[in-house]
Amino acid sequence: MVPRRPSREGQIGFIYSPPYRVQGISVAGEQTILQVPELDLNFDIGMCPRVALPASYVALSHAHMDHLGGLPYYFSQRFFQKLGKGTCICHPDLVDPIRRMMKSWVDLEAQETPHEIIGLAPGDEFQLRKDVFLRGFEVNHTRSSMGYLVVEKRSKLKEEFRDMPQNRLRELKASGTEITRMIEVPLVACSGDTSPGDFLVSDEFANAKIILCECTFFDSDHRERAKTGHHIHVEDFKKMLLESWKAQDVVITHISRRSDMNRVRQIVAGMSEEYSNGSVHMLMDHRTNRERYESQKEEFLKEQS
Ligand SMILES: [Zn+2]
Ligand SMILES: [Zn+2]
Structure with a gap:
């Protein structure tokens, strides 16, 4: 008997939700x-596929190995490939343990790997670029767990000045009147x-243009398992989706390998049909996502011609 070849793995899930x-x-x-x-930006880094390397930031949700394990490798590879120092943003409680982990790597490798660890308390913000901020919020999983929001802050003309001519607005501004207000767009x-x-289901979460949400369990007899592991079951997911969320694209992550994928695909297709604000995808449904991408490309080419 010739042994079977090892399975191919590590295919990268991909969804294009313009832009x-x-x-x-x-x-x-x-x-x-x-x-x-x-x-x-990377959210989490359980392992470090090549695709993870170019992003300068990792926003860590919690310290389970399957979400954090790739971090030292990420820092190291970024350094070797001259991509600049990587930065990990995490709950303040995790800063010291992660620093100690990186210190152990110095002892093991006998060399320093440049890196940055930044604690972000729930509710606080980290500036990603000029108008774009990363905000953490507390979730319920293991100790020191967070979810994240990326928000854009735009200044907008106040309502009362909307119909005023430009030269008058300039005068007001020059005289020190605050003619704009900040609005937040959850991206x-x-x-x-x-x-x-x-x-x-908070306003900022529900109104994000893209929602990346875990939905670990789909079987009806996995409800208990979801509760014990502090994960989301599809029944709860569906309720949030249909009653609260407004995203143009909702991406399901973190599906358990125990699930029957054909059944999961059907359930997701059904939910997507019912969801009137946009569509629902599974990150790891490569075939469906590829087909969608091909039709997006076709559409684009049609618009161009
Ligand atoms: Zn976990
Ligand atoms: Zn996990």
Whole structure:
């Protein structure tokens, strides 16, 4: 008997939600890394596929190995490939343990790997670029777990000045009158690992253009398992989707390998049909996502010609 060849693995999930790409790998208990290249950001880094390297930031949701394990490798490879120092943003409680982990690598490798660890308390913000901020919020999974929101802050003309001519506005501004106000546009929301909670139906989460949300369990007899592991079951997911969320694209991550994928695909297609604000995708459904991407490309070419 000739032994079977090892299985091919590590295919990168990919969804194009204009103008953003969502790419990465996410399987419950194995690894999760979700990247939005346009934001220069990875959410989590369970392992470190090549695709994770170019993003300068990792927003860590919690310290389970399948979400954190790739971090030292990420720092190291970024350094070797001259991509600049990588930065990890995490719950303040995790800063010291992660620094100690990186210190152990210095002892093991007898060399320093440049890196940056930044603590972000729930509710606080980290500036990703000029008008774009990363905000953490507390979730319910293991100790020191967070989800994240990426928000854009835009200044907008106040209502009362809307019909005023430009020269008058300039005068007002020059005289020190505040003619604009800041508005926040939630761009991307990421649940991290968590059981359902109000934080997943808050205004800012529900209104994000793209929602990346875990949905670990789909079988009806896995409800208990979801509860014990502090994860989301599809029944709860569906409720949040249909009653609260407004995203143009909702991406399901962290599906358990125990699930029957054909059944899961059917359930997701059904939910997507019912969801009137946009569509629902599974990050790791490569065939469906490829077909969607091909038709997006075709549409684009048609518009161009
Ligand atoms: Zn996980
Ligand atoms: Zn976890």
